[in-house]
Every structure is written in structure tokens, then in C-alpha cells.
Amino acid sequence: xxxxxxxxxxxxxxxxxxxxxxxxxxxxxxxxxxxxxxxxxxxxxxxxxxxxxxxxxxxxxxxxxxxxxxxxxxxxxxxxxxxxxxxxxxxxxxxxxxxxxxxxxxxxxxxxxxxxxxxxxxxxxxxxxxxxxxxxxxxxxxxxxxxxxxxxxxxxxxxxxxxxxxxxxxxxxxxxxxxxxxxxxxxxxxxxxxxxxxxxxxxxxxxxxxxxxxxxxxxxxxxxxxxxxxxxxxxxxxxxxxxxxxxxxxxxxxxxxxxxxxxxxxxxxxxxxxxxxxxxxxxxxxxxxxxxxxxxxxxxxxxxxxxxxxxxxxxxxxxxxxxxxxxxxxxxxxxxxxxxxxxxxxxxxxxxxxxxxxxxxxxxxxxxxxxxxxxxxxxxxxxxxxxxxxxxxxxxxxxxxxxxxxxxxxxxxxxxxxxxxxxxxxxxxxxxxxxxxxxxxxxxxxxxxxxxxxxxxxxxxxxxxxxxxxxxxxxxxxxxxxxxxxxxxxxxxxxxxxxxxxxxxxxxxxxxxxxxxxxxxxxxxxxxxxxxxxxxxxxxxxxxxxxxxxxxxxxxxxxxxxxxxx
Numbered sequence: 375x376x377x378x379x380x381x382x383x384x385x386x387x388x389x390x391x392x393x394x395x396x397x398x399x400x401x402x403x404x405x406x407x408x409x410x411x412x413x414x415x416x417x418x419x420x421x422x423x424x425x426x427x428x429x430x431x432x433x434x435x436x437x438x439x440x441x442x443x444x445x446x447x448x449x450x451x452x453x454x455x456x457x458x459x460x461x462x463x464x465x466x467x468x469x470x471x472x473x474x475x476x477x478x479x480x481x482x483x484x485x486x487x488x489x490x491x492x493x494x495x496x497x498x499x500x501x502x503x504x505x506x507x508x509x510x511x512x513x514x515x516x517x518x519x520x521x522x523x524x525x526x527x528x529x530x531x532x533x534x535x536x537x538x539x540x541x542x543x544x545x546x547x548x549x550x551x552x553x554x555x556x557x558x559x560x561x562x563x564x565x566x567x568x569x570x571x572x573x574x575x576x577x578x579x580x581x582x583x584x585x586x587x588x589x590x591x592x593x594x595x596x597x598x599x600x601x602x603x604x605x606x607x608x609x610x611x612x613x614x615x616x617x618x619x620x621x622x623x624x625x626x627x628x629x630x631x632x633x634x635x636x637x638x639x640x641x642x643x644x645x646x647x648x649x650x651x652x653x654x655x656x657x658x659x660x661x662x663x664x665x666x667x668x669x670x671x672x673x674x675x676x677x678x679x680x681x682x683x684x685x686x687x688x689x690x691x692x693x694x695x696x697x698x699x700x701x702x703x704x705x706x707x708x709x710x711x712x713x714x715x716x717x718x719x720x721x722x723x724x725x726x727x728x729x730x731x732x733x734x735x736x737x738x739x740x741x742x743x744x745x746x747x748x749x750x751x752x753x754x755x756x757x758x759x760x761x762x763x764x765x766x767x768x769x770x771x772x773x774x775x776x777x778x779x780x781x782x783x784x785x786x787x788x789x790x791x792x793x794x795x796x797x798x799x800x801x802x803x804x805x806x807x808x809x810x811x812x813x814x815x816x817x818x819x820x821x822x823x824x825x826x827x828x829x830x831x832x833x834x835x836x837x838x839x840x841x842x843x844x845x846x847x848x849x850x851x852x853x854x855x856x857x858x859x860x861x862x863x864x865x866x867x868x869x870x871x872x873x874x875x876x877x878x879x880x881x882x883x884x885x886x887x888x889x890x891x892x893x894x895x896x897x898x899x900x901x902x903x904x905x906x907x908x909x910x911x912x913x914x915x916x917x918x919x920x921x922x923x924x925x926x927x928x929x930x931x932x933x934x935x936x937x938x939x940x
Contacts, residue, residue: 438472518555606645615689656689661727692732701776785822830863866934
């Protein structure tokens with residue numbers, strides 16, 4: 375025995391260096407010296423069940439630790455303290471517990487054991503010793519080689535982490551003469567994954583809510599790990615009721631999510647998940663909130679050839695059809711008036727929550743100009759606008775605010791008869807017209823241009839004054855009213871006064887031309903006689919030429935009023 379010099383003045387901290395073994399290492403070395411066989415299968419008793427780990431008494435000074443996920447993968451019922459279970463003992467973890475597994479793994483001790491494991495394709499355990507060119511050196515009772523492609527590790531930077539781990543594998547090649555052993559870990563992992571998936575499909579059900587972790591994110595969706603080795607697809611359309619550009623805008627790797635199983639297909643091993651299905655459907659809110667005729671506001675979210683979509687609530691879009699955009703403009707595409715992001719007001723024209731459709735009117739929110747058409751453009755009013763369109767039967771004039779009037783071809787001019795409006799008018803030309811007729815129900819406004827052209831009546835009125843004495847021909851007499859023609863196309867009205875017969879000197883044979891020429895006297899005589907047909911009497915006066923005094927002239931109304939000259 376060698377002598378060791380010990381200085382009592384040195385403290386325990388001075389004696390113990392940073393390279394001294396820890397207690398766990400000393401204990402592990404002690405147990406290994408006492409012939410504890412790693413990889414042996416023993417019967418243990420469950421001591422406690424934690425959130426992630428089950429502690430099991432395996433008859434050694436230190437308990438073993440079994441991951442709860444491993445227990446579940448094996449298909450056992452819920453673990454209970456006091457229950458016994460067969461486990462395979464592995465090396466210690468950092469906390470000093472034996473690493474346990476519930477799958478029985480063979481630990482060959484010699485070449486005959488390796489041959490039996492190879493022939494029966496048994497799963498054996500081994501410890502990865504080192505990483506070498508093309509793969510790993512593994513201790514499976516003998517030195518074996520494991521190709522990197524069969525290690526089950528996909529990423530090159532993850533390879534070094536495998537060194538020192540206990541693994542399960544199969545012998546894929548055995549040459550006893552040359553002592554050449556090749557093992558495969560990947561096939562074992564794939565089988566375990568298949569078992570976990572099968573277990574998942576037996577446990578998972580459509581319509582249930584499960585918790586998972588986002589493992590990867592693509593543009594079209596995210597893969598969520600529900601159990602070790604079991605993923606479901608959360609498609610982008612099932613992430614939210616609102617429109618999402620790409621999945622990474624909504625979720626990221628590592629997110630813990632509660633998701634609903636929408637579809638489970640055991641044949642294809644595909645699981646479809648939904649996140650928005652755990653939220654209240656916004657269309658059920660819309661059905662309660664929106665009614666036909668309501669005035670609403672929203673943001674233009676999308677433009678299509680046939681209209682513009684407006685977001686009224688997150689996940690609820692209404693459609694403004696192309697025909698509901700404007701009263702006065704012929705809109706060819708929604709982009710002519712609106713752009714994405716515009717805040718607009720609209721009126722709800724239709725609500726169909728079952729089909730997820732809301733019809734909106736943009737022009738209705740601006741007000742219907744035809745409601746005030748009679749106040750703004752009454753019959754007889756003078757209007758002005760540009761010719762918008764020409765047809766065979768007339769011209770359409772844009773009066774603004776969505777109002778369009780039509781000038782019939784017969785109301786364009788008095789000059790001549792037109793075969794087509796383009797003979798007198800052109801598209802875009804600004805014209806003046808008078809309102810002739812309003813049909814509010816049919817949304818029609820009839821205009822006339824020829825009515826504004828000067829007539830012979832206009833010229834006559836401009837050349838004469840009230841009080842002047844003029845000659846005219848009686849063209850029609852009816853009662854005490856008579857129509858008098860003062861010139862070609864110039865008709866005036868004359869009111870006839872009935873005089874008392876006792877004060878009127880009537881003598882048909884009188885020599886005075888003034889008496890003979892007095893229409894009043896003639897009429898008084900006929901009224902005095904009181905016999906005969908009145909219509910025939912009026913007819914007898916028609917065509918006679920008399921002298922009249924101009925009583926009143928109205929240029930605006932083109933009205934001439936006369937009275938008998940004395």
C-alpha cells in the first residue's frame with residue numbers, strides 16, 4: 375500500500391478537486407463492480423406517478439425512472455402506485471435514476487446470442503460508443519457498426535448527440551467469421567412510430583379536442599404533434615375565420631395549441647385539425663346583429679370582377695355587387711370606385727347567414743336621387759347636361775347625381791324631321807332642355823329641346839306691346855271665350871263680355887260701320903233673341919276678321935290675351 379501524505383490543515387474543499395467523481399458516479403461504479411447486468415429485465419413495483427415520469431422500485435438501492443410517454447406507447451392502462459410491471463433496466467440518468475423501458479430488449483452476451491437475435495430478427499440493446507466515418511460504433515455485446523443512414527437521425531448536427539446513448543436496434547448483417555456486425559436503429563424507430571400511430575388512432579376520435587405542439591410550419595398550414603410520432607395537419611383555412619396570408623402569420627414552431635380533430639382517416643393515416651372551430655362562428659353573430667335595411671360600415675377586403683367584398687366583422691364579409699356601386703356611373707369594375715383598405719358605408723340589402731352571404735348596397739348609402747326629383751327638376755324647369763348616349767329614338771342627357779333624362783327624337787328640333795339624333799347632336803355635347811314629364815316609379819325623365827327654340831309667338835310678343843290695337847281672325851268661339859289668330863302660328867285668347875240688350879243699340883241695317891263692325895253688338899243681339907242653336911251661332915262667327923286690343927302679354931308662358939276694341 376502506498377503512503378499518502380495528509381495535511382490536517384487542508385480543508386475538505388482543498389482536498390476535493392474539480393475532477394473528483396460525484397456520488398452518482400461512485401455509486402454507478404460500485405454497482406457495476408457488483409455485477410449488475412445492464413439491459414436485464416426485472417419485475418418492479420410502481421412507487422409514484424408524476425406528470426412526466428413513473429418511479430419504479432426495481433430491487434436496487436436506487437429506483438428506476440420510466441417516462442410516462444413510454445408507458446402510454448406500450449398500451450398499458452393508467453399507472454397506479456403499487457402495481458407491478460416488467461421493465462428493462464438501462465443506464466443511469468443525470469439524476470442517478472436507472473433508465474427503464476417497458477419493451478423487452480435482448481442483450482446478447484456472445485456470438486451465439488447475436489446469431490439467435492439475427493435469425494429471429496429480435497430487437498437488441500446497445501450503447502453508442504463513438505461517431506466514425508459513415509456512422510457509429512455500437513456496443514451490442516460485441517463491437518458493431520451502425521450506418522448513419524440507419525441511425526434514425528435526419529440532421530447531421532444531431533449525430534454527435536447520439537454518442538453515449540443506449541439504443542434499440544436490430545442486426546441487419548452478421549459475419550461471425552470476420553466478426554462483422556451491422557445494426558439498424560431506424561427500422562426499430564419506424565416500427566415504434568407505427569405502433570404509436572396505431573395507438574393514437576385507437577384513442578383519438580373525430581370531434582374531440584386535444585392539445586399539441588406545433589412541429590413545423592408551411593405556407594399552407596402547420597403540422598401539430600399530438601403524440602410522439604403522431605402529427606395532424608392544421609390547414610390555414612381552419613386556423614381562423616379571418617383571411618390569413620400565410621400560416622406563419624398565425625402560429626409558430628413550439629406553440630402549444632388546443633385543436634379539434636376534424637377528420638381522422640385510418641387508411642391514409644391522416645389527421646385534419648381545426649383551431650377556428652373552437653371559437654364562436656362569426657356568422658352566427660352576424661345573423662343576430664344584421665338586418666335588411668341596416669346601415670353598416672366596413673373595410674374593403676377584396677375586389678373581384680363582379681363586385682367588392684367588405685369586412686363587417688372578423689370573418690364576415692358582405693358583397694357590394696357591381697350594379698349596386700353607383701346611381702349615375704356605368705362602373706365597369708369595382709376598382710374604378712373603390713380600393714382595398716377603403717372604409718365605406720353601405721346598406722344591407724340581403725342577409726343569408728345559412729349560405730354565409732350578405733348583400734350590400736353602396737349607392738343606397740349615398741341616397742336615391744329620384745326621391746327628390748320633383749323638387750330638383752320639376753316639370754317646366756330648364757336643365758343642362760352632357761349627351762351620354764345616342765340611340766335611334768333619342769338622346770340621353772346626364773343631369774348628375776344619378777339622374778339621366780331622355781330627349782325623344784321628335785323633341786330635338788322644330789327645323790326639320792330627323793331620321794337619327796346624330797344629325798343634330800353628338801355624344802359629349804352639352805345641351806339645354808326643358809323638363810316635359812316625370813315618371814318617378816319607372817325612373818324616367820322626359821326632356822325637350824325644341825321647346826326652347828324661338829317660335830312665331832315669341833317673335834310676335836317681342837314686336838308688340840299691351841294696349842296696341844291689332845286685327846285678328848276668329849278661329850273658334852265657345853261661350854264667352856274665343857280663339858283669335860293674329861298671324862301664322864300666333865293664337866291669342868279673347869274673353870267676350872255679354873252686354874245688356876236695353877243699353878245696346880242693335881240694328882242690323884244700320885249704316886254705321888262701327889255698329890256693323892261691333893262684334894259685341896252682334897253677340898248681344900243674338901243673346902237677346904235667345905232662340906236657335908248656340909253652337910250654330912258660334913259657328914256663324916268663326917272666320918270673321920275683327921279688331922282687338924292687346925290686354926296682356928306673357929313671354930315666359932307665350933300667352934297673348936285680347937279684348938274687343940271699342
